[in-house]
Amino acid sequence: MVYKFRVILDAEEDVFRDIAILESDTLEDLHNAIVNAFGFDGLEVASFYTCDDTWNQEDEIPMFDSGDIPGENKIMSDYTLDAVVDAENTKIIYVYDFINMWTFLVELAAIEETEEVGVIYPNLMFSHGEMPAEAMEKHFVSDLEEEENYNEFEDDLDEEDLDMFSGDDSFEDYGFEENWN
Template sequence: MVYKFRVILDTEEDIFRDIAILEDDTLEDFHNAIVNAFDFDGLEIASFYTCDNEWNQEDEISLFDTGDVLGQQKVMSDYALSSLLDKDNTKIIYVYDFLNMWTFLVELAAIEEVEAGETYPSTLFSHGIMPLGTADVEFSETDENALDFDEDDYDEEDFDMFDGDDSFEDQSFDENWN
């Protein structure tokens, strides 16, 4: 059987991919399909999380065993998709790159027969463009939020608030207080 998923990036914009993959493929295979569908470089850590119908996160299944005791942590390569997802359990959460926390809501949309001549996994549909991360902000003189020090009552001395100020010398501050 073929599992058809909608993988939705958790952002305000509508960004998702529809992916078809064999039911016996592993979560690691699915991870690779998601990485390819969203044009990630595949060099970052990722995890799937089981969840309930309201998307409440439950058990982590990571890409690698990073636990204190080898073999105790659940890893993607040990789980076939069909062992976790079926017509009654259709949702799972995927997180890629724990620094940027790309979070995806993944839902099983259909279970269908294998189509002759098709290659799996495959991206069936792509909607939206991945954001590049935080946007670089460029300020110009016409920007209403830009600071214009020429028009304000500031001069260079205002920015050196402790230069020439002896008011702290009279305090009984002990440099080695800790």
């Protein structure tokens, strides 16, 4: 079977590529197809991330095993596409170059029963938009729940709590000796 993916760059302008690839190919094969389709040199580290239907990132699938014990972690080459995506789970996230954080939303758009005669897979089927000079800047924000938990303590603070020493550099009131270590 042939999986047809739309790979969308997280950017202000519409930039995407449609890639056809065999279901038995690995995530590493898809990684290479994305690198080639978007014109990267392929020298940077990348990862795929499983996600839910609303693109909330879940488990990482890296290029290389960075665990303490060799072979402990599964990597891109260990997963065939049909083991990660299917008709029910159609979305994964791809991040290339962890310095610049080129982020792509990868969605399975179609599953076709037969391969086209004369086509070499993976196959770049369609290309739209030009790559920007730089990756879009990411703004990381804490979850609302975490923010509420943090802010709940602000109401309980008074000025003495904020000024730990109250003008006195002594630790005597806190049970510490001057040379405690």
